[in-house]
Amino acid sequence: MALQVASQAALTLNKFKRHLLTSCGSIALGGGVWSMHFIGMLAFSLCTPVSYDFGLTALSFIPSIAASWVALNVISTTKPKLSQFVVGGILTGAGIGTMHYVGMAAMEMAPLLRYNLFYFGLSIIIAIILAILALWIRFSLNHLGRFALSDLHKNAIAAMVMGCAISGMHYIGMAAARFVRPPGFEFSAQTKMMSLYLGIAVATITVVIILLVLAVNMLMKYQASLHLAKLTEARYRATISTAVDGIITFNAKGRIESGNQAVELLLGWRLEDVCHQNIRDFIPSPFIDEFNARLDSFTNNIGQQKSTGRDVEALHVNGTTIPVRVSIGHACIEGKSLFVMYINDLRHRIEMQRALIKSEAQFRSLITNIPG
Known part of the structure; x- marks a missing residue:
């Protein structure tokens, strides 16, 4: 002793x-x-x-x-x-x-x-x-x-x-x-x-x-x-709150347990309104089946996993859809599944791609119009 x-x-x-x-x-x-x-x-x-x-x-x-x-x-x-x-x-x-x-x-x-x-x-x-x-x-x-x-x-x-x-x-x-x-x-x-x-x-x-x-x-x-x-817990909360990407945690039934301020800025929802709702309420219907299949693949393979990421759309509070890249992490704690979803806003990247395409088109047009 x-x-x-x-x-x-x-x-x-x-x-x-x-x-x-x-x-x-x-x-x-x-x-x-x-x-x-x-x-x-x-x-x-x-x-x-x-x-x-x-x-x-x-x-x-x-x-x-x-x-x-x-x-x-x-x-x-x-x-x-x-x-x-x-x-x-x-x-x-x-x-x-x-x-x-x-x-x-x-x-x-x-x-x-x-x-x-x-x-x-x-x-x-x-x-x-x-x-x-x-x-x-x-x-x-x-x-x-x-x-x-x-x-x-x-x-x-x-x-x-x-x-x-x-x-x-x-x-x-x-x-x-x-x-x-x-x-x-x-x-x-x-x-x-x-x-x-x-x-x-x-x-x-x-x-x-x-x-x-x-x-x-x-x-x-x-x-x-x-x-x-x-x-x-303090480190976790500090990390989550200062993250640029939106982070949402939810259980096996899809019930949202927590989120960060980046989610509010991205989707326009208040955290008080988001928490305790089902994550599927913020996913457009064309992606629901794929989302459910992904969760099933996590729960069938016990352990901590993280998806490679998928470009999808998320519902904004005003009813519009936003292009985002989503990756999901999974952990099994005392026999209960916990999921963490990372949401990256793709609007700036898409705007840059469109600007590059437009610039490339203008450049080609300029080259075509040069005499000789």
Whole structure:
């Protein structure tokens, strides 16, 4: 969950949203470290009743979140340097270790807690090395060329390595623990009720963290999708409104859904009058059959297509016909057909052709009348 949120944060341009996503990812990863420790402690059977100091237990959450924040900021960087991986891995491993040993210090029991120095140091080294490796793997998987993996696979691989760093540190740290019996103390069976309460509390907190991060992640994705949709629509409307050619969109039944101002200038109709009418009302009857056949050819061949263009006539608001060149584009969106008609006014071109023909006729007449 944390790596998924970090991947989204790396693509977010808004600084506030990027920091918010990174913070949520830090809570997810920090919560994972914290949950792993205390659920792992439930697997540890000690022949004496054990409880946990509430203040130290809550305090142990802080270094894991801080370490996670450093880790996610490293992989959210566009081009992190090797030194960033090393520093980030050291701080992450140290944060995991700090969380573990603060959590161990929260244990309230009769035996005295001591540590084997070798295993203590080894647990920190393992956490640091695997944390560096996890950060490097997550970033390096983005540059595999033709062997590129999906974000889900990248996150899964890096998460397994990071999970090994967390659990490896925990169990080596547990191997380093030495429980010294005080003079005259006799071991007894460990109470199960405390473990049950602790397990329920940790599970509940973990589920809440997951739901919180998931909700923020989905909300950010929704806002990003909504912003992209609005931006795309604004670009579309700007393009349509400034186009020189007339543009009309209509559905499979021929009902007009939108148009641009060039249509008003060309045909004389107002857009309010054109919209929701049938496109066939503006096509002269000699071209209706050809138009219907063209639409049928589009709908029978699913996909996005565009016709090469056809010189036809369109009806003006005053009842006259205008020579135009029409091309039709087709797209199938969620099983529904959408057509886009481009209308180019041919009157200027026809007038130029007539003028050229007239000039050519005058030139030939002049040549014919020259003596000799």
